Amino acid sequence: MKIGISGVALGLIVWPAQAATLRPSETEAASEVERTRTVAVDYTKRLPDFICTETIRRYIRLTLPKTWRPTDILSIKLSFSGQAEDHRLVQIDGQPADEPEESLDGLVNIGEFGGMLEAVFDRATQAVFHWEGWRTVRNRPAAVYSYQVEKSHSLYMLTFNAGPCAHRLVVGYHGAVEVDRETGGVLRLVYEADGIPKEFPMQYVRTTVDYDFAEVAGKRYLLPIKSETETESVVMRARNIAKFGEYRKFSADSTVRFGDAEKQ
Numbered sequence: 001m002k003i004g005i006s007g008v009a010l011g012l013i014v015w016p017a018q019a020a021t022l023r024p025s026e027t028e029a030a031s032e033v034e035r036t037r038t039v040a041v042d043y044t045k046r047l048p049d050f051i052c053t054e055t056i057r058r059y060i061r062l063t064l065p066k067t068w069r070p071t072d073i074l075s076i077k078l079s080f081s082g083q084a085e086d087h088r089l090v091q092i093d094g095q096p097a098d099e100p101e102e103s104l105d106g107l108v109n110i111g112e113f114g115g116m117l118e119a120v121f122d123r124a125t126q127a128v129f130h131w132e133g134w135r136t137v138r139n140r141p142a143a144v145y146s147y148q149v150e151k152s153h154s155l156y157m158l159t160f161n162a163g164p165c166a167h168r169l170v171v172g173y174h175g176a177v178e179v180d181r182e183t184g185g186v187l188r189l190v191y192e193a194d195g196i197p198k199e200f201p202m203q204y205v206r207t208t209v210d211y212d213f214a215e216v217a218g219k220r221y222l223l224p225i226k227s228e229t230e231t232e233s234v235v236m237r238a239r240n241i242a243k244f245g246e247y248r249k250f251s252a253d254s255t256v257r258f259g260d261a262e263k264q
Helices: 026-040 115-121
Strands: 002-005 050-062 069-081 084-092 128-137 140-149 156-162 165-180 186-194 204-216 219-232 236-249 256-258 261-263
Touching (some): 128 165
Antiparallel strands (some): 128 140, 165 186, 186 204, 256 261
8 A cells, every 4th residue: 555646845934023823814824824734845845865764663553452563674775866766675664675665564654754745735736724723833933734635636545455446536635734934844744535435445644744853964954853654444553653753964875874774
């Protein structure tokens, strides 16, 4: 079972200091969403080439008993170069692995480095935004927006692989973005699939991505630190909890370490 997505972006909203605890007017909120859209399309262009480690803990929960059971731990070298992501699976449960991540059974999700942000802010998706309030995210004041994207304008595709058969479905989605008041960067993105037909193998898909500041080549950038995806089918639920770390500048001979193993 795999979730595929295409596109890249990051939204920025900057609020006046005096509006810290006040509800903006509809006109002000719409203006700031447009500012977000303008900045979003250039997000990956402003990111440096880098590599990082990604560790994914995968779980399943059967209908009975209703308890989460760990299945495996994936260790991935993630490279970002030329405004594109490359995922290389290097270990499964601490043992060397060479197969593509996409070939694995179970839940695989992508898009943390901008794909779903673009799917939310790209003008082509015609997302409808509503200002919801203020909250604190990792000790930082944030503006919260809910949003909705209809299937007819969606960039979000679900993929379910069952043996030789692959089921693909474009769906609408809704969720929330939480935006740092000081810097305008997105601190949290939530998206959930809408309108999945009963005959599709997955009936529920929801992802949350948390972003924080990380240093790459002496500069600080808002980058994913954690994501969690949960899906549900008739017989079971699946959950992936991914953590990102060890961000550093990319070069042709960049290496990553997982336990005692070093990978180019």
